[in-house]
Amino acid sequence: MNNVAQYDVESIRNDFPILGKKIHGNPLVYLDNAASSQHPVQVINAIKELYESGYSNIHRGVHQLSQDATKAYENGRASVRGFVNADCMHEIIFTSGTTESINLVAQSYARPLLKKGDEVLITHMEHHSNIVPWQIVCEQTGAELRVVPISGRGELEMDRFAALLSERTKMVAVGHVSNALGTVNPIKEIIDQAHALNVPVLVDGAQAVPHIPVDVQALDCDFYAFSGHKLYGPTGIGVLYGKEKFLSKMPPYKGGGDMILSVSFEKTEYNALPYKFEAGTPNIAGAIGLGAAIEYIQSIGLGAIAAHEHGLLEYATSKLRDIEGLRVIGEADQKAGLISFVLDQVHPHDIGTMLDMEGVAIRTGHHCAQPVMEHFKVPATARASFGMYNTFGEIDVLAEALNKTIGMFA
Amino acid sequence: MDNLRELYQEVILDHNKNKRNYRKIENPDSFAHGVNPLCGDQIDVYLNLRDGVVEDVSFDGQGCAICTSSASMMTVALKGKTEADAHALFESFHHALTDDEVHPEDVPLGKLKVLTGVKEFPVRVKCATLAWHTFDAALKKVQDDISTE
Ligand SMILES: Cc1ncc(COP(=O)(O)O)c(C=O)c1O
Numbered sequence: 001m002n003n004v005a006q007y008d009v010e011s012i013r014n015d016f017p018i019l020g021k022k023i024h025g026n027p028l029v030y031l032d033n034a035a036s037s038q039h040p041v042q043v044i045n046a047i048k049e050l051y052e053s054g055y056s057n058i059h060r061g062v063h064q065l066s067q068d069a070t071k072a073y074e075n076g077r078a079s080v081r082g083f084v085n086a087d088c089m090h091e092i093i094f095t096s097g098t099t100e101s102i103n104l105v106a107q108s109y110a111r112p113l114l115k116k117g118d119e120v121l122i123t124h125m126e127h128h129s130n131i132v133p134w135q136i137v138c139e140q141t142g143a144e145l146r147v148v149p150i151s152g153r154g155e156l157e158m159d160r161f162a163a164l165l166s167e168r169t170k171m172v173a174v175g176h177v178s179n180a181l182g183t184v185n186p187i188k189e190i191i192d193q194a195h196a197l198n199v200p201v202l203v204d205g206a207q208a209v210p211h212i213p214v215d216v217q218a219l220d221c222d223f224y225a226f227s228g229h230k231l232y233g234p235t236g237i238g239v240l241y242g243k244e245k246f247l248s249k250m251p252p253y254k255g256g257g258d259m260i261l262s263v264s265f266e267k268t269e270y271n272a273l274p275y276k277f278e279a280g281t282p283n284i285a286g287a288i289g290l291g292a293a294i295e296y297i298q299s300i301g302l303g304a305i306a307a308h309e310h311g312l313l314e315y316a317t318s319k320l321r322d323i324e325g326l327r328v329i330g331e332a333d334q335k336a337g338l339i340s341f342v343l344d345q346v347h348p349h350d351i352g353t354m355l356d357m358e359g360v361a362i363r364t365g366h367h368c369a370q371p372v373m374e375h376f377k378v379p380a381t382a383r384a385s386f387g388m389y390n391t392f393g394e395i396d397v398l399a400e401a402l403n404k405t406i407g408m409f410a
Numbered sequence: 411m412d413n414l415r416e417l418y419q420e421v422i423l424d425h426n427k428n429k430r431n432y433r434k435i436e437n438p439d440s441f442a443h444g445v446n447p448l449c450g451d452q453i454d455v456y457l458n459l460r461d462g463v464v465e466d467v468s469f470d471g472q473g474c475a476i477c478t479s480s481a482s483m484m485t486v487a488l489k490g491k492t493e494a495d496a497h498a499l500f501e502s503f504h505h506a507l508t509d510d511e512v513h514p515e516d517v518p519l520g521k522l523k524v525l526t527g528v529k530e531f532p533v534r535v536k537c538a539t540l541a542w543h544t545f546d547a548a549l550k551k552v553q554d555d556i557s558t559e
Binding site for chain 2: 346347348349350353354357364365366370373379380408409
């Protein structure tokens with residue numbers, strides 16, 4: 001409770017210029033953080049400074065600017081390494097986002113290894129980006145995709161997971177936190193059970209890293225993927241953490257400059273990790289912005305942020321439950337950062353438009369998780385998702401706007 | 411808030427709550443399935459023609475208020491229209507909602523005019539046009555069947 005009391009949300013809000021904006025004449029209430037979060041001045045300035053006084057291509061020039069930019073880019077990697085507590089820098093690969101990170105593992109790790117009769121195990125609550133890359137690689141190799149079901153509360157059926165895991169399983173890919181339900185999955189348990197059968201595990205951490213301190217060594221996960229833009233950082237930058245023992249044996253995912261040591265037409269020698277997987281000029285500003293975002297988060301403390309958001313979630317859940325005709329979708333014991341819901345009388349799209357006119361930004365739709373929608377037999381949901389800068393007062397505005405919406409459609 | 415009233419006019423809210431011709435036609439002359447993959451709206455449109463005239467048209471499925479009321483109002487507007495007039499009405503409606511150059515007032519839409527408030531909400535235009543696209547697809551199907559016979 002102390003943590004929450006000391007948490008200075010107003011001073012945090014002052015760091016985010018966009019939060020002062022008005023939408024349709026009302027103060028912006030930004031509750032779409034699970035889709036993408038906003039940016040503190042510290043991130044904006046880091047990018048601005050780069051372009052104003054430190055920019056050049058990296059890893060290539062002998063000149064001063066190139067050395068400075070290279071250093072700043074690698075500092076971004078160092079921040080990421082510390083943030084997820086990876087053992088070494090070269091286990092952190094910059095990608096364009098979670099989606100590319102997962103595709104990289106599917107194509108470079110799984111594809112050469114999978115064959116007919118093998119299985120890839122995912123869950124029913126995955127984001128499309130942790131479904132489709134596995135479908136593609138299964139199609140390419142003849143392997144089969146197996147899916148762990150979820151319960152009516154939106155939790156993984158762990159006994160089914162155990163039953164589906166077998167010597168045929170060659171890969172497990174699971175979300176840490178569900179973007180459609182908010183469920184926090186027991187990934188440590190999943191990893192331990194998979195490892196007992198020597199099966200590597202990829203964790204889709206896109207929705208987890210903004211809310212939960214992650215230690216990839218303590219988890220012992222083999223791959224961990226996330227995006228910068230859900231972590232108060234820029235778009236177009238993401239991370240793949242991978243254990244060196246896997247990464248070093250994997251073939252490159254893309255070919256081009258920077259990922260090679262030497263090229264002749266007879267033979268090309270690949271560069272060392274992590275550069276082997278970073279072909280072409282990378283997202284330099286993205287990596288630097290992501291580094292700044294992580295430093296900003298660390299200056300507040302992810303633990304304190306998580307406690308604040310947990311308070312918001314509890315408050316919002318009880319407030320929304322009081323609204324007649326509102327059904328919360330996803331009632332797992334362990335939830336983080338978001339609440340999905342439907343109204344009896346009003347379609348999520350109409351909720352979205354009504355709330356927008358009040359300045360409240362939420363997401364409506366299937367959240368790139370159509371199997372989840374089908375499981376709960378809803379075409380779509382409305383989703384309010386929280387970030388470090390949201391307030392209890394904003395939840396009141398949300399509830400008020402929902403009541404107004406119901407009034408209009410009743 | 412004024413924009414909102416334009417969007418969710420009483421007539422629209424009424425058609426959303428009390429859907430007209432919201433039923434399946436068994437063994438229809440034609441049928442089409444429409445989806446808006448972005449929002450998950452799904453609509454089936456059923457069509458019976460007699461002597462080139464829309465004898466019966468109905469819909470079912472799930473969608474937002476704009477999508478549902480647009481479908482409901484469409485079925486009312488289409489009944490009794492010739493195929494040519496029905497297709498022309500689809501074109502006018504589509505035109506009024508999607509062409510920035512066109513002022514909705516200038517298009518003869520009759521009761522459907524209430525739906526043109528959606529133009530102020532560009533992301534919602536697809537909701538209003540889904541049923542119409544689906545109807546037009548159903549109409550084309552019969553016409554194609556006839557022309558290939
Ligand atoms: C759980 C989850 N996985 C993956 C993704 C994909 O992330 P990106 O679009 O940044 O690649 C998202 C983003 O919506 C997500 O919520």
